[in-house]
Amino acid sequence: MSPRRFAKLVALYLGLLVVLFTHAGNPDESQSTSKVHFEYQQF
Amino acid sequence: MSLPSSDVRLIIGGHIAAAFTALVILWAALALLSRLNLAPPSAGQYIADPGNGVEATQAMIRLGSALSDGRTVVLLGSSELMQTKTGFMPYRYLPKELGIPVLAIGRGYFQSLAIYGYLSANDRYLSNSTRLVILVSPGWFKEDSIPLNFFLTYFPAPVLARLLDKDAVTDLMRDYVTARWSLMEKSSETLSFFGPQTNSGAPRQRLWAWVPSVTRRLREQLIGLREQAFTLRTEFDMLLQTEVSNSHSTIAAFNTETGPVAPDWDALRRLAQERELAAMAHNPMYVRDDYYTRYLKDRGRTEYFPAGMDPKGEMQMLETLLRYLQSRHVHALIVMEPLNPYTFSDASRARALGNEVAALCASTAMPYYDMTQSDYIPGTLSDAMHVGELGWVLIDEKIERYYQ
Numbered sequence: 418m419s420p421r422r423f424a425k426l427v428a429l430y431l432g433l434l435v436v437l438f439t440h441a442g443n444p445d446e447s448q449s450t451s452k453v454h455f456e457y458q459q460f
Numbered sequence: 461m462s463l464p465s466s467d468v469r470l471i472i473g474g475h476i477a478a479a480f481t482a483l484v485i486l487w488a489a490l491a492l493l494s495r496l497n498l499a500p501p502s503a504g505q506y507i508a509d510p511g512n513g514v515e516a517t518q519a520m521i522r523l524g525s526a527l528s529d530g531r532t533v534v535l536l537g538s539s540e541l542m543q544t545k546t547g548f549m550p551y552r553y554l555p556k557e558l559g560i561p562v563l564a565i566g567r568g569y570f571q572s573l574a575i576y577g578y579l580s581a582n583d584r585y586l587s588n589s590t591r592l593v594i595l596v597s598p599g600w601f602k603e604d605s606i607p608l609n610f611f612l613t614y615f616p617a618p619v620l621a622r623l624l625d626k627d628a629v630t631d632l633m634r635d636y637v638t639a640r641w642s643l644m645e646k647s648s649e650t651l652s653f654f655g656p657q658t659n660s661g662a663p664r665q666r667l668w669a670w671v672p673s674v675t676r677r678l679r680e681q682l683i684g685l686r687e688q689a690f691t692l693r694t695e696f697d698m699l700l701q702t703e704v705s706n707s708h709s710t711i712a713a714f715n716t717e718t719g720p721v722a723p724d725w726d727a728l729r730r731l732a733q734e735r736e737l738a739a740m741a742h743n744p745m746y747v748r749d750d751y752y753t754r755y756l757k758d759r760g761r762t763e764y765f766p767a768g769m770d771p772k773g774e775m776q777m778l779e780t781l782l783r784y785l786q787s788r789h790v791h792a793l794i795v796m797e798p799l800n801p802y803t804f805s806d807a808s809r810a811r812a813l814g815n816e817v818a819a820l821c822a823s824t825a826m827p828y829y830d831m832t833q834s835d836y837i838p839g840t841l842s843d844a845m846h847v848g849e850l851g852w853v854l855i856d857e858k859i860e861r862y863y864q
C-alpha cells in the first residue's frame with residue numbers, strides 16, 4: 418500500500434472516529450437513584 | 461476476477477493499521493486538548509450541585525478551569541454556601557469589590573469524600589498555583605458518612621467518568637457504594653463500575669476469567685474517552701456562549717465602575733456585625749429573627765452533638781483529602797467554622813474537633829483558620845451553625861490576605 422493511500426485511509430478513519438465521539442458520544446445521562454431519600458436538616 | 465489471498469491480507473492489514481493510527485492520533489489530540497483551558501473566565505459563581513448530563517460536564521469544566529487559572533479562588537463547602545441574604549458571601553463580595561474571581565461549590569453534605577472526588581476528577585489541574593479554600597463545619601462529624609441520595613446527587617455519571625482511572629479515590633468510593641448497593645433503586649451504567657464486583661465463577665471457567673476484566677477495562681476506557689470528547693465539545697460551546705443550560709449562572713460581576721479598592725477590614729467587620737445584629741434584634745439567641753421563629757422559639761437551647769458521636773470516619777476522610785492535596789503541592793486554606801453557643805449548650809465541643817483538624821493541617825502543611833478557638837462574637841453566624849455577615853468578612857479577610 419502506498420503512503421499516500423495509507424494517509425487517506427488514516428484520514429477516513431479519523432473522520433469516522435471524530436464523528437463517533439463528538440456526535441454519538443453523548444454522556445451517560447441516566448440518573449442513579451436511592452430507595453431512601455434523606456433531606457438536609459436545618460437544625 | 462478474485463484477488464490473490466496475499467493481496468486481501470495486505471488490504472485488511474492496511475485498514476487495521478490505518479484505523480489504529482487514527483485511534484492513536486485522536487487519543488493524543490484529546491490528551492493534548494484536554495490540558496488546554498478553554499472555558500471562559502468568570503467573576504463570581506456558585507454551583508450548589510452539578511446536576512446531570514451537560515450541566516455536570518459544564519460544572520467540571522468550570523472547576524478545572526478555576527483550579528488551573530492561578531487567579532480564581534475555589535471555595536468548597538456545604539450548606540453555609542446556600543445563604544442568599546449575605547452580601548459578604550465570598551462569591552459575591554470578593555469578585556465585586558476586590559476583583560478576585562471566586563467559584564463556590566457545595567451544599568449540605570458536600571464534605572470530605574465529595575471534595576476529594578471532585579478534586580481527583582480534576583487532578584490534572586491541581587498545582588501549587590491552585591487557590592483553594594475548604595470550609596469545614598462541625599456538622600460534618602456528626603455522622604459516619606454522607607447519605608446515599610446526596611452522594612448520588614454529587615456524583616452523576618459525568619463526574620464518575622472522570623474518576624474511573626483514579627484508583628485511590630475509586631477504591632474509596634467503591635467501598636461506599638458497595639456497602640449501600642441494596643439501597644440503590646436505579647444505577648447508571650457508569651455508577652455500576654463502582655458497585656459490587658463479580659467473581660470469576662466456577663473453576664472450569666477460570667481459563668477465561670481474564671475476559672470480563674479486559675472487557676471491563678475497555679468499557680471504562682470507552683466511557684472515559686466519550687466523556688473527554690463530550691467535554692471538548694461542551695468547552696467549545698461555552699466559548700461560543702451557546703451554553704445548553706444557564707443554571708450555573710454568574711452570581712457577581714466585577715465592579716467595573718470603581719474597580720477593586722483596598723479594603724478597610726476593621727470598618728467592614730463593624731459594618732457586617734451591625735447588619736447581622738440588626739437582623740437578630742428580637743430574640744435572645746443571636747440568630748436571625750425569621751430563623752428563631754421557625755426553628756428555635758418553641759425549642760430553646762439544646763445540645764448539638766449526638767451522645768454516641770464518633771468523628772473518626774469523617775476525620776480520616778479529611779486526612780485522606782489533605783494528604784492528597786499535599787501530594788499535588790496544593791496549599792489549601794482550611795477554615796473551621798464555629799457553632800452558636802447561644803443556641804447549643806455543647807458548642808464548645810467544636811473546639812476539640814478544631815484541634816484535631818489543626819493537627820491534620822499542621823502535618824500536611826495546610827494553612828488553617830480556626831474560628832472555634834476564640835470567644836464567640838455575636839453576628840459571626842446568622843443562625844445556629846451557618847456563617848453570617850461578620851463570619852464571612854473574617855473569612856474574606858483571610859482569603860484576601862492569604863492569596864493577594
